[in-house]
Amino acid sequence: MLKLKPARRERLADVLYGQILEQITSGELVEGAKLPSEARICRDFQVSRPVVREALMRLQADGLVVSRQGVGTFVKSRPSTRLTDFAVSAEIASYLRAFEPRLALETESAGLAAMRRTRAQLNQIGHALSALESAFSRGETGWEEDFAFHLAVAEAAGNELFPRLLEELQDILAGSMRMALSLTQQGSDERRRRVLEEHRKIFAAISSQNADLARLYMRHHLTESRARITGTHGDL
Amino acid sequence: MLKLKPARRERLADVLYGQILEQITSGELVEGAKLPSEARICRDFQVSRPVVREALMRLQADGLVVSRQGVGTFVKSRPSTRLTDFAVSAEIASYLRAFEPRLALETESAGLAAMRRTRAQLNQIGHALSALESAFSRGETGWEEDFAFHLAVAEAAGNELFPRLLEELQDILAGSMRMALSLTQQGSDERRRRVLEEHRKIFAAISSQNADLARLYMRHHLTESRARITGTHGDL
């Protein structure tokens, strides 16, 4: 059974998302379990229909639940229980949400970086990539090196507003990267190889000044990072 | 002849951009005039080659100069002399640069708004649109109404980071909109009709929940707004 505490705070959809996520992660709601109807969640959680829809839509987008038209909504997969070792569920919702503006901003700045990067800016990105590899080989999470990599790409876009906006998101990004890379740290070797490979491809595309490729590989990397948090692809 | 004061500040490419823009706007550099070679500008302006390239590339992207391979760079068009009634050239460079992260962020938030907007959020966008129409009919620039429209779209994206990032850019956006709409205020009736029509199409696409259309019309509106500032399409 889904247990819900009536909501008080402003981003009600986030709180609801977090409560359901927590029960899926903890195993209270098992795979295949049916969620109550929208009407029932509205009543139990004491919010309006759009709030419930938004929370369910995000859970579905994250691959955690699946809706079958006219039948109901079911738990689809269970993210790593380790997820809650690294963050509380309210934070997790906020970390996942940060991927939306990141996808917009960083895809664009990767494309611009491919067109405009100076030799010095390219080296900066290369240094951050090497530092990330070293951190992984030392068994560290490497989240500071990861942030440095993304910031170096934003700086290479040749428009100071891109790094400025990324820094505005720094707190939320730092938490998000720390959580994602803590999972990776405890995951398989193959998982770490993939994370490095995704960064390497972004670097190579910017290096060879191919803007479309840089956009694609940045968008792919962010999408896979998000899927690694929600456990969509299993351990990879 | 192009006159250049050696640069001191940090964003050297901006300062150089601004100096050349000013001389084009003021008519010191007339249409068809040939700019000095990159090497010459490097020497006169006392900066490295990549700085000169970045400034020239932006002037070209703005449709102000044109490069002919192996021949040189020429003044292509002259933006409205009225431009400098509303802002100094250093500001103009910064306003134009703000369109790059806006294109990324606002295109994405328009698409998300089409998918997620509640009835109340749609009304908010509609109110801002009506207010912009009223401001125009009263002969005002309407820049506050314009900002309210774009903020309402960002809020309808259902992710509070989109309005937060737009507000982070508020100062620069306010200046940019004030300048753009001051030009429109003094421009033709047709120009004002176009500005309103572009906003109406964004609203209609979000209203009919068509995400691809909302993205297209937002991208188109921002691109045309930028072209109106640089005078690329003449008075329209």
Next chain:
Amino acid sequence: MLKLKPARRERLADVLYGQILEQITSGELVEGAKLPSEARICRDFQVSRPVVREALMRLQADGLVVSRQGVGTFVKSRPSTRLTDFAVSAEIASYLRAFEPRLALETESAGLAAMRRTRAQLNQIGHALSALESAFSRGETGWEEDFAFHLAVAEAAGNELFPRLLEELQDILAGSMRMALSLTQQGSDERRRRVLEEHRKIFAAISSQNADLARLYMRHHLTESRARITGTHGDL
């Protein structure tokens, strides 16, 4: 009342789309009229639910009907009655459908053309543009000149598969352009100005080798062309 003949042919959704479009265009179904329920249309038209949904979704995407959740589907706007002077409704459905692969192919070829066009290919596009202007000033529909313009852009992409695929669609495109431009021919001066301006902007973007701009203006032009056929923006 909506009258439906049971369907026999393969693309049932098209036939259903066509029958409803015809009744809206002819005025049998007036603005504001409520369509029967999905279940009722299934029964009357003797098809499954997905077929009905596809037809309704397209009518909605074309701005002809609007669905209100839990209430029903209503006729929203009536395309020009003149539409049926130029084509039967089954053809109209097929013309509208051609915009989907065109959006994909021509947006991409416009971007590649901006990067790769030779001087001779640019001239070819310019000649087609001038020919279209002349045809309009002689009061002709100019559909052959329009097709020549789009083919010249595809050829400038530097990959012979783009013009080959466009020629594979030639029959359907010829019909589509003839119908669209026949409406424009009988429309306002402003409408003709817009059509020319959209082509001019594509040419200018390819000329100045700005791939992102070329993609945007091609996408915008095709979207507006489609909206002119369905009457979404009124006479413009």
Next chain:
Amino acid sequence: MLKLKPARRERLADVLYGQILEQITSGELVEGAKLPSEARICRDFQVSRPVVREALMRLQADGLVVSRQGVGTFVKSRPSTRLTDFAVSAEIASYLRAFEPRLALETESAGLAAMRRTRAQLNQIGHALSALESAFSRGETGWEEDFAFHLAVAEAAGNELFPRLLEELQDILAGSMRMALSLTQQGSDERRRRVLEEHRKIFAAISSQNADLARLYMRHHLTESRARITGTHGDL
């Protein structure tokens, strides 16, 4: 030294591309070797400058050569010598070129398939995916199953023009897939796992009706397929 036979056929840039590719693949031009100047290639190959530029630009886009401004063009990497076991170099150039319209068409049809696929169409895609897995486990190239998968996605887009255009490209696609999968057949287990995983992600995105994700994974799959042919990522 680069040896060139003067060209006769129509797509001169392709022939030139093929001749250089062949010499890189065969090892006559080793990694790090400097190509002759553009002017020299023009003279030896008896073509105009734009033809040479197009061929070099494509070799660069394929990661086979790299240009250093003011220095020259150098051989960067050598694709698998096995490549020429499966196709002659003129065909290889044509196979690589087919990825451009495929990227446009198939990215769009994957997105539409996510929005419109019926249950039966989804099953069709799933069957093709299983058949591809079986073919791989039997040690076959699986190119017919691969083509069936891509065709099933195009059919699920709900617009018969998408499969029709893919079939128009059938000859060239069949050759391209046969060559690519022959390389994969002889490659590492990891390489086969990747190929299957890319197809699975496209299927999952269409299954969960996430259009943006379906577009991204299709674009990523085609980009990686192309890179596997040119050997850009080594054996993966």
